[in-house]
Structure formats: C-alpha cells, structure tokens
Amino acid sequence: MSDLKRTPLYDLHVELGAKMVPFAGYDMPVQYPLGVMKEHLHTRARAGLFDVSHMGQVILPGADAARALEALVPVSLLGLKEGRQRYAMFTNDAGGILDDLMVANRGDHLFVVVNAACKEADLAHMRAHIDGVEEITDRALLALQGPAAEGVLEALVPGVGAMRFMDVGVFVWNGAELWISRSGYTGEDGYEISVPEGRAVDFARALLADEAVEPIGLGARDSLRLEAGLCLYGHDIDTATSPVEANLAWAIQKVRRAGGEREGGFPGADRILKELEDGPVRLRMGLRPEGRAPMREGVEIFASAEGGEPIGRVTSGGFGPSIEAPMAMAYLPADTEEGTTVYGELRGKRLPAQVVPMPFRPATYKR
Template sequence: MLARDATPLKRTPFHALHVARGGKMVAFAGYEMPVQFPAGVLREHLHTRSAAGLFDVSHMGQLTLRAKTGKVEDAALALERLVPQDILAVAPGRQRYAQFTNNDGGILDDLMVANFGDHLFLVVNAACKAEDEAHLRAHLSDTCIIDSLSQRGLIALQGPKAESVLAKLGADVAAMRFMDTGPRKIGAFDCFVSRSGYTGEDGFEISVPAEQAEALVSLLLDNPDVLPIGLGARDSLRLEAGLCLYGHDLDTTTTPVEGALEWSVQKSRRSGGARAGGFPGAEKILSQFEKGASRRRVGLRAQGRAPVREGAVLFADSASSEPVGNVTSGGFGPSLNAPVAMGYLPTALAANGAQVFAEVRGQRLPLQVAAMPFVPNTYKR
C-alpha cells in the first residue's frame, strides 16, 4: 500500500495480526492502519464503553530525554524551555499532558511527558514525530540526550474492564491511578504502562518491545472481554470525550488558551508563578491568560440528527452572510445516539447554551454550545 505521494506506508509490529483478524487497512499518518474490524465501528465503540477495547497506537512517537548531568530534574527544566507546563513538578511514576509551542503561541504538537525516575519518557503524535524529534535536538542537545524508541510497539487497552483484563496477567495495575506510569511486568513481558488513554474511559497505554508486541496482543485478545478496535471508533470515542485531535482541533495557529487547555498550564508557569514564562510564545499565551482570547474551542450539540462534520462553517444566525467560526471535529456519537462536534467561536458566542448555525449542504442547521466532555469520563482518580 502506498501513501498519496507514492511513498510506501510503514507498518506497525501488529500489521500481520490486523490483517489476520480482518482489519480494513487504510493510510494514516504515513502508516497502514486498521480503520475498523469485522465487528464494525459502532460495535467497536460501544464495546469499548462497556468492556475493553484494544487499540494499536504504535504509529505514535516514543522518545526518551536524559539530562547529561544524569539528573531528571535537569531534563525537566530543559523541556520547560519548549512547553508551558510545569515538568519539574511531575513526580517519579507520574505523567503530564503538555504542548510544544511556537514563537507566536501556537501549538506545534501535544504530547505526554512521564517521569521515569532518571529520565523523561515522551509520547508524541504520529504525524509530528519527526519534526518533534528534530525540535528537541535543535533546542535541547546542549544539555540533553534524545533517543527515539522506534523499536517499540504501543497499544491502548481502554474501557471499564481494562483493569480486570490486565490484572489477570499478573500486572500490578490495580493500585495505579489516572496518570500513574512506569515499568511494569505484564505476563512475561517487560513493558512501560501508564493509566491513561484517549477515549475518556479508564484504561492503560502499554509500550512493549517490537519483537514481543504480537505475542502480548494475542494474549490480551484471548480474553473474551477484549475486542480489537480501529481508527474509526478511536475517533468517535475521543470526540465524545471532548479530546483534541492535533491537526484538526489544535494547530500552529491555535494557542492553549484558545484551545480551552488552560487547565494544562500550571500556575507556576503563568504570570506571577515561580517559573513563569520562558517558553516559546509566552508573551502571547500569558497575555491571553490575563485578558482572554478572542476565540475559543467549544463543544457543539446538533438539535437534529444530521452530523455536522469537520470544515462546516458556523454563523451567528440563520440569515447572516458573515461566518463566525468553523467545526474542527464532528460526527455521530454512538454512546449518545446523537451528533456531536467541536469547533471555534468568538469568545462572546462561546457560552454554554448559546445557539449558532452550521451550513451543511446549503442548509443552516442549529447547534447549541455545550459543555465537554459529552460523555462523562471514568478515569480512576
């Protein structure tokens, strides 16, 4: 299979398993990935909400960041030169959501940062991983050693039965809480396990050496509570959870404040904080914390049954000719049995309950600004 530019697509360690289980393979972020399995997107979505879904996310980038001094605190302070989050405060065995920002305050990528005791472990988005690694090397090579863990697979086990499934393999997971992370033994396999995910459900992300990856996944799929899940249900699950997809809901023109990600920037990095600023775009981002941003990411609920898709233009009323925003993610929410969407609106129109209109096939469909997540999350706190 080739990408649109005729470049051969990469394959994850689970490719043969996907094909054997009837996965419908498509091009995604330079990889050949399953969009769905024979069960279909709807069943895969609902199974994850009720039992346990297994996702191949090996296309994501896995990196380590080590300070040349050997001190993880120095690696954390170095990374703070590139992100607005307090990395120094991430305790060993914990992880934090972060964003790489540019000089205009826009988001280059969003990522997870884990403290493994003597180094940091980073997971970045598939489409950005080459640029992210280059960004780290360009700015942090003076103080840090950056390594790509390209020979590892990455899977996500998500849903209310994820803990019981993993616990049966001897993994010490029952004591883990949301955002706990670190090396764990799963069966005979030495893995990195975090209690996190991209569905809004309780669950785990598991990094495993590529040569052991298929054996581990086969072991998990032997459990009748576990179903393989493709990209289609992954997208509908994260949309219901109100989670951003980089390149759609976030990009280089969007600041963390505009993206409704203020919660991810700790007070210590904001104005008046102990280590305020010092990251790319700090002047603009911190100004928006103080004065507000002109636009904001919001949740949108359709008043009818027709899904409003990415790219739909938003208007303040049914007759206006001037757009006020756009939809960045949208589709049908199987858990809600109703359409849901996310998009950007002027801050003055972004209050929950406000009404706007989306233009879909020449018609103006009413939408209501709604709180997110659309489906309550079930993280184990």
Template sequence: MTEGLLRTPLHALHLELGGRMVPFAGYDMPVQYAAGVMAEHLHTRTAGSLFDVSHMGQVRVRPRSGVMADAALALERLVPADIVALRPGRQRYALLMREDGGISDDLMIANMGTWFLLVVNAACKEADFALVKAGISDVCEVEFLSDRALIAAQGPAAVAAMAELAPATADMRFMDVIETEVAGVPCIVSRSGYTGEDGFEIGMPAPQAEKVARALLACTDMAAAGLGARDSLRLEAGLCLYGSDIDTTTSPVEGALEWSIQKSRRPGGARAGGYPGADIVAKQLAEGATRRRVGLKGEGRAPIRGGAPLFSDAEGTRQVGHVTSGAFGPSVPGPVSMGYVEAASSAIGTPLFAGVRGRFLPVHVVALPFVAPTFRR
C-alpha cells in the first residue's frame, strides 16, 4: 500500500515509534501512534506534541535587485495580504488568489531579512511553485527548497522544550521568525502552528531532522502525534484545511478570512487590489457574500462529517449549506464542524439540521474558534 508514496526524513523514526502509516498528499505519513488520536490531541493541549510536517512545501523568494521591497511588491501581485509592511523576523498568513476570486492555496510568508520564505500545503506545492515562479520571476529568484524538513512542536511542554534546546526562542512572540540552533542544528524557527496552542514550527536541513526530533522527544512531557490529532486540533481552533474548508471555489470573504486582507490592500488603501480576483473580493468586502463559513455545534457525541448537507428545517425540505469538516472535539468535548451556509443562516445561534444517513440532526451556528487559542501575543 505504501508503494510509490514519498517519505519524509522522519519516516524511519515514525516506524520505530509505532506510527500507524497512511497515504496523505502523496506521502506515507503517521495518522496516529499507540496512544490514539484522542490521547494525542489532549496531550498536545496539556503537555506537548511533535508533528512531522515535512511534506509541506518550502519556497525561497529572493529579490533580484537585493531590495526586499521589490520582492514584497511582487508577492502582492499574487496575494491580498500586506507584504510590504511585513518586517524582518515576522511572518503572515496569506492566500494565493485566482482571477475568479477563488483561492489556489493558503500559505505562510516569512520575512527572513534578505529573502522571503513561503510555506505551502503539501498537495498544492508543485502547482504553487509554478504559480509563484510564473507570477514574479521577472523580479525575484524563486527556488523550491527540496532539501529541507519541517517539524512542529506544539503545546506548553513544547515551549519549555524549545527554551531548553534553543534559548533564543524563549522571548519570541506569535508569528516571530528567527534563525537559531536547535539541539546544535541550524534552524529557521517560527512561533506558530496549526493547533491553536502556543508552539513552534522548525525548519532544518533534511539530514538533521531526526536529530532535532529526537532531542525534542527526549524533553519532559513531549510525545509524537499524528495527522489525526493535528486535524482535530486545527478544527477546534477554527483553522481551515485547504481542499475541504477553502478551495478554488471559495473566496476570502465566503471563507471568513477577511482578517487576512490588511487595510492597505482593501479598497481605499495605499496598495488596494492588484492581485487576481481583486475586483470580486472588493465587491464582497463592501456588500457581503451570498454564503459564509461558520462553526457548527451538534448535540450528543456523534460527529457530523464533511459533506453532510445542512437544512433549515427538521424535515430536510430546504438545503441552506453543507459541512466541510467535522469530528469529535476532545477538548470541547463534543461534535464540532465547520461548513458553508447561506448568508441569511450564518448568524450565531441559528438552528439548522444536518442530514446524516437519512436522519436530520440538530446543530446550531456558533462562533469560531471552538477552543480559545493560547498563542503568545
């Protein structure tokens, strides 16, 4: 079943630790370890977990002129985020846009001082690299960093572990990025993650990934966690999964991601528009969209999975949307979902009904996130 799948630099370590391996985005990845998804999820919240995210894509963007403002302006051709104002040592969430207002991918952009680091989703990385290169290679050198690994250390014990192994990380704030050594290995470290917990994402040369991972796992209360816990953690944090909660058919406004479009890039701003789909997004910012991504909370313990239709009535006569992600939230505890509904049904508290195997289960619209983040601001 693993024939033809790619392997991350930590593959042998996953097998050693008893990881249950599954295909994911073309890679053989651990979905869980012996403790199970729920235990790994809760351990991340109360202690600390290590996640292998080396399947993600890493791209270096360097201005040909040597002037970072040139590269920032070039990147703003592709994304609606304010990259010009992104200071050295900081990173920002952004969206690669399409002419029809849809989203090609979401990504992180970090200002490394003389170049930008882009971290993109695994399933989209080849297409993203081609898109970025085609869009800005007149101004920038665009290089895919195929020799890098990426791991995430998340949770309170992970913060303590990083302070021990890389003292320079102790004073970092949420979305700070630095170059420092972790367990003696030169790394790029950002104080960020995909769990809602305080923590770090750590990039390093692929051959030294196992050394860093083992050093972190040797620290007090640290344990390995797989894709299952990563998914339930990000869902509780109200974070989008590309391909499920956002994709080429969803706009930033529909996806409730307006916060990622800074004032300078909005209509009337200093550098408004200039990216694919800008006119469509500007219209939706002014008038609203016809549908909206919302949080949904059900009753009982049965999770309502992605794909379930949402209705305005218990008889299922009028569909108003659908679920895009759903699972049991161990920290809630209870079933939590996200999905898209008509704008008229998106207000907090709106009662809806999810179609599940011929039944119509009551849910109601709730504010996101389901679990408050612990990022260090």
C-alpha cells in the first residue's frame, strides 16, 4: 500500500477521522465518521466538501488549443466562450469513450480536468496531438457542493455568487490564486476550486469552519452522482460504449454533427455520426427497482420474469438516500420505452424494475 499517492489534504482527512481506501492509485477518504448516508443527505441539505485532487488538471496553452482539442473530442470547443466550461469525452477510432472530461476556456488557454484513473493515458493522448500540454501537479482540487455552497464560498471569496452554472473564473483568497468553476458531480449547485497545494489545507479548513460544511467521502460522491444520473468512467462509460449509446448526445453540438460546419474530424466519427442519425442499438437508461433491494453493477436485466436471454446489464446501481429507493443505470435495447417493466436477476430471483428517465433526482444548478 506504500505506493499509493496522497493528495495535499491526506493528513486533514486522517485528522477528520476518514476511512481511507485505495482509489485510482491514491489513498482517498471513502467516508468520514458521519457515514455515507448522512454525508449524502448533508450535501443535499447544506454543503459538502470533497477532495478531488486525484483528478488530472491540465493546461493546453495557446490560441490553437481549442481547434487542436476538437480533433480528439466530438464537442464544439471553438464555440466555447471565454469564461465558460463544457463537458466532453475523448473518443477512440471505434467510437468508444477513452475518458470524459471538463474543458474550460480561460482566454489564452484551455483548462482541462480528467479522471484520475485515465490521467496518464489522457496526457499521452493529448501530447501526441497537441503542443505544449502542461500537467498541473502543484494544485489541489476541491469541490464544494450543495444549496449552502454559494453562501459559504461567497463569504470567503466575494464575487463567486454572481457566477452561473459552468462559468469559470480566477479569484484570490488570502493571496492564493483560485481557479473556480460553478459545476460539480452531485446534481447540486456548487463549485470546483483549484487551489495551490501549499494553501489547500488552510483553504479546506476555512470552508470546514462554516457550520454548513461537512467533509464528504467517495462513498457519498458515488450515490450523489448516481442520483444525478451522471456517468462514472470505467463503469457506465468505457471504450466499449459510444457517446450516443451512453445517452450523451446532448454534449455533441450541431456544428460537429452531419451537415455541421465542423462535421466529424474526431476519432470514431463514422460510427458516432451514424448513431446520431440512425439511433444507437442500445442506450444507457435509468432503472427504478421495485422494493428496496438495490441492483448493483453487473446485475443482468431480462425482458420477462422467466426465461430468455439477458437484454442488458447494470453498470452502476445502489440505494439513493435522497430518493429513498434503489436506482440503477443499465444499457438496454434503444427501443425500450420509459415505463417498461424489466427484471433484474438478484441472487437467482428476477425482481421487477421500471425503466425511468434520468436524473433520478432533478438537478439544482444555478443556470
């Protein structure tokens, strides 16, 4: 375990009583003494502080960065205005997803945040296609999420309350430069804040000093994102799923689609543009199992209560503390209609679940 990396907040996590677990090569807090359920509910009711410093922070310098990055993602980045952020995904030649990422236009450069587990591969991929790729290794990344996040952060960093969902900006707190976006991975309003590593603990303590803020671990981060219908790379999306199958077509702007000004020109465009036109064979959908038993990752889904072959498989599933019910995502035949009853096989028994739209709980972003 000694080869696990630590974030700048490691000692603080331990001091706060976190249970630490290996995650994507890092020793990360899975929960604090409050526990997963209460951490989840606290984030929805007040504000939760997350350490996401394991994620990759990358700068793509220069005026041509957006055009260069467009060659790797099916997303319009030339159309991304300064001070704004957008969701994107790296695709491979087969149209599968290599990783999902956030891209911010910060004027003379793009700021990119990628998943921890894919960080090295993403950097190599970007470096092979884009000049001057710079990994930022001296900054921590925190997320403050929940209805109280705006008030808490505004008190420390005046001006952030005026940001809208997916705005980005540079602010100063006690001499430390903060790179802030109004975004997150919980379905809540909130912020993601890049802070110099030497100031990360002070800044985290300043946030935690507010009685509205509790530290939140990876356990609740997962149940929060699942209720919000957000994908987890390596589970709900991977190299075997296309962005269209993953129900992420909303992230592909018209300008990159067939007939658009910058049609295609990204890896796997043939398949992805065709799926956008004709529809995919299978699609990521939401499931609400009846009763309280969660259907977790790997549970096979059947069309009927007896017999037949599986029609899909759960990619993420668990219990939603806010919806007080189990929830799951699964890839099902694309013509499966909302409201259809399907059956998940749990411990040898087929239990019914309804196909439902996502998110399971509506987002509360400040648009």
